[in-house]
Structures are given as C-alpha cells and as structure tokens.
Amino acid sequence: MDQKANQVMAIILPLLEVGGIAYATYVVIYLVCVQYLMHPTPGFPVHPHPVDARKATGVALIVVYCILLLVFAVTFLRLLHVIWTNPGTVSLGEQREKDRVSTSYFDRMDAFICDYHGRPIWCSECGNWKPDRTHHSSQLGRCVKRMDHYCPYAGGIVSETSHKFFVQFLFYGFLYTGFVLIVMSVFLAERSKNSLSKPATWIVLLGLSALFFLFTFGMFCTTFYNLAINYTTIEIVQKGNVYNIAMLGKSSCPSSSSASAPTEQQQQTGILAEIQRTPSRSYIVVQTQPGENPWDRGAVQNIRDIMGDNILSWFLPLRMSPCITGRDQRGEFGWGPAVTKLMDQYGAGAAYGRPPKTRRRRSSRGVEHVHDPHGWR
Ligand SMILES: [Zn+2]
Structure with a gap:
C-alpha cells in the first residue's frame, strides 16, 4: 500500500469503529435495556425475575455502559488527536550529504x-x-x-507521543467490549432458555464484541508487557x-x-x-x-x-x-x-570526570548483529 492509501485507511478504520460503537450503543441501550428489560411489549413471555428488578437492571446496565463508553470515547479521541496532530516525526533534512x-x-x-x-x-x-x-x-x-x-485502527503511527494513549485505548477498549460481550451473552442465553427468538442484531453485536474483546485484550497484554521491559514492537524483533x-x-x-x-x-x-x-x-x-x-x-x-x-x-x-x-x-x-x-x-x-572503575577486558564481537537498521556502516 502506498502512503496515500495508508493515510486513507487510517481515517476510514477509526470512522468504522465509531460506527460500530454507535451500533453497540443502539443495541445495548435501546434494544436490550429499554425494549427488552425495562419496557417489554405487552404479552411478552413471563421472565424469571419481577418486572421492577428487571427495570432496575436495565437502568444499572445503561449507567455502567455510559461510563465505560465515556472513558473509552475520551481516550480514543485523545489518541486520534495526538496521532493526527503530533505523530512524533523527525523533521526532514535537505537531502544533503x-x-x-x-x-x-x-x-x-x-x-x-x-x-x-x-x-x-x-x-x-x-x-x-x-x-x-x-x-x-x-x-x-x-x-x-x-x-x-x-x-490504522488507531488512526496511524504509534510512537513516543501516542504510546501512553494507545495503552489506555486498549485498556478501556477491552473493558468496554468485555462489558458488551457479557451483556449480550447473558441476555441471549436468557432468551434461548425461555425459547424466545434471537434477533440478528443481538447476534451480530455478540460476534463483534467477542472479536474486538479478544483483539483489544490480546493487544493490551502484549503492549503492556513490552512497555514493562521497555521494548517497542520493532525492537522486540531485533x-x-x-x-x-x-x-x-x-x-x-x-x-x-x-x-x-x-x-x-x-x-x-x-x-x-x-x-x-x-x-x-x-x-x-x-x-x-x-x-x-x-x-x-x-x-x-x-x-x-x-x-x-x-x-x-x-x-x-x-x-x-x-x-x-x-x-x-x-x-x-x-x-x-x-x-x-x-x-x-x-x-x-x-x-565523565569521575575516576573509571576497574576495567575488565571485553571480547571483540562480530559485526553481523549490530543494531544498524539501515546498514549504515
Ligand atoms: Zn527516515
């Protein structure tokens, strides 16, 4: 992919993620919490819990969902802002010797x-x-x-300016998608148990939340581990x-x-x-x-x-x-x-300026493994 195509993808993918979040919000808040838990249509089959308890559950889930969405959205916006305005690039020289x-x-x-x-x-x-x-x-x-x-999922290059926000984005991302995954699993299982139909909108969100939970959780663990040993993804390879x-x-x-x-x-x-x-x-x-x-x-x-x-x-x-x-x-x-x-x-x-400690003899080593990514020797 050329540079232009990469830049376009780094805008399209975050927009698709925003679309996915909007879809999840519609399904969790409106379809599950409001329509299914708080205001079930008349003649809806009897549930194992009293109506008031289900209404309270609906309200509690909306509150928790909104809190998780808020922190995730703020982190996501901060990450995009830094990556798009301050990606940590080195200024171009004048191509001289x-x-x-x-x-x-x-x-x-x-x-x-x-x-x-x-x-x-x-x-x-x-x-x-x-x-x-x-x-x-x-x-x-x-x-x-x-x-x-x-x-491209995070809008571009992850570097020294954005690494912190990328880690937070993954952390709040797996909390958010994990919560959606649990909500959808529990109520789809309940519908299944009560022999109710399983709406396609719910099943799609279950699949998407499972996919993105695994993705963000796996990425978070890897990124945080690399952070703890102070290696970038590129340095790990080297x-x-x-x-x-x-x-x-x-x-x-x-x-x-x-x-x-x-x-x-x-x-x-x-x-x-x-x-x-x-x-x-x-x-x-x-x-x-x-x-x-x-x-x-x-x-x-x-x-x-x-x-x-x-x-x-x-x-x-x-x-x-x-x-x-x-x-x-x-x-x-x-x-x-x-x-x-x-x-x-x-x-x-x-x-420098302090007396050197006793020097030990260091053996000479081959040059093949020296860190020199462009081979400038
Ligand atoms: Zn360069």
Whole structure:
C-alpha cells in the first residue's frame, strides 16, 4: 500500500469503529435495556425475575455502559488527536550529504546510539540523523521517534507521543467490549432458555464484541508487557542485537589517527572508536552485550516513563509521557543499568570526570548483529 492509501485507511478504520460503537450503543441501550428489560411489549413471555428488578437492571446496565463508553470515547479521541496532530516525526533534512548535516543535536548529549565511527544513525530517505530509537516508517515516509508500529485502527503511527494513549485505548477498549460481550451473552442465553427468538442484531453485536474483546485484550497484554521491559514492537524483533553507544569521554589509551580504526590497546579495553565531536567534547564508542536493552530501567520505572509518574496519570489520557517531557542532556531516553555500568566502567557519559572503575577486558564481537537498521556502516 502506498502512503496515500495508508493515510486513507487510517481515517476510514477509526470512522468504522465509531460506527460500530454507535451500533453497540443502539443495541445495548435501546434494544436490550429499554425494549427488552425495562419496557417489554405487552404479552411478552413471563421472565424469571419481577418486572421492577428487571427495570432496575436495565437502568444499572445503561449507567455502567455510559461510563465505560465515556472513558473509552475520551481516550480514543485523545489518541486520534495526538496521532493526527503530533505523530512524533523527525523533521526532514535537505537531502544533503550526511557529512554536511549538523550533528549538534547529539553533541550536547552524554551518550547516544551510533555507528562504528561514533556518528549517529543516518536516514538517507529523510536526509537526517536519527535520534535514539527512531525508526523510518515506510507508511509515512518519515522517521518516527520511538516508533512502535503503524496501526490504522488507531488512526496511524504509534510512537513516543501516542504510546501512553494507545495503552489506555486498549485498556478501556477491552473493558468496554468485555462489558458488551457479557451483556449480550447473558441476555441471549436468557432468551434461548425461555425459547424466545434471537434477533440478528443481538447476534451480530455478540460476534463483534467477542472479536474486538479478544483483539483489544490480546493487544493490551502484549503492549503492556513490552512497555514493562521497555521494548517497542520493532525492537522486540531485533532483540539479541548489540548496540554501539557513543559516550562522552576519553580513552586513556593512545588514539589512532583514524576514529574508525582503534588501536590494539583500545580494542583490548572494548573501545571501538574514539571521536572528537566538538573542540571540547570527545566520545568513546563501546558496545552493549548481546540482548542487553540499553533503556531497561526495571519494570516499574519503564512503565512510569511512558504512563506517568503517578497512578492518576496512568488512567487519565491527559499528560504526555515523562520520557518526552523530562528529556535532558543525558540521552534521548533514560539509560538503564546496562549503559550506566559501562559509563562507570569507562569513566564516560554521565560518569565523565569521575575516576573509571576497574576495567575488565571485553571480547571483540562480530559485526553481523549490530543494531544498524539501515546498514549504515
Ligand atoms: Zn527516515
């Protein structure tokens, strides 16, 4: 599908979902609660419960339905608003040679993901350097920060700006569809027991609610698990890779003339390259161990980074994620122990200026598994 078709689908599918919600509202509130429970037509067969109890049940179901629909609808609108107005794309460069494009965005950071030469990762399609965890979306034709996946059901790209609202959308989505599923199952079973006809409108809603409940519940579990281990859907596929990280610091070993060819002494200490990025800032390039997630800060902190610092933020679709609002010079995202350990070990990054801890010899590793999605080496 080309980019235009993707964008059209990302509008059509949410509109179809709104249509589905309107249909569910008509069936649950009018057909089930009002017509079937509260005001059954004269001559309607006797039910196992008194009329007043059924009326109270009808009112209670309408109240619960409206509350669930309200929170789901507000979350859905917030998600669509963020995805359509602030999808987290990186600005397009002027398609120049990468050596002529400024890296000043990275040069103020303690550490960033880089290639073997200590340069940030380049996107030739956007003509720009990619901030950490950025992925080029073929659906948008643009680089997207902390891209998770393209979801036409949610109106477009799920990224660092919308991840929190996407999780809330799935959470309230499975509560809402789960409630509709239970209501339809119970009253269809009751009609069946009393040998009443089973309206097609009810059966259709039962099928739709079952389908979307399974979909939203499954997606919620997967997304929340990935959130807890701080991997995006794209990074999960690349799990097991090693990452090259440029850290503010200096090697105590003599430098080679070329940044891409470290001296034997540097290689023995695990330093892949050393590069002078600005007159006052030099960086060393080191690697994580295979499978180490540089941003994994423990399940609770990982969840807080996206969902918010307090429990209210977790449930309310209002504030943006702390990983965006709390960004500082330490890195594009908070570094986990896998990286802070390296910083301490080499006296680099945030630990720059502090005496390095005892260095252990790191074995050299093959280049085949290095995180370098576009192959810029
Ligand atoms: Zn790009």
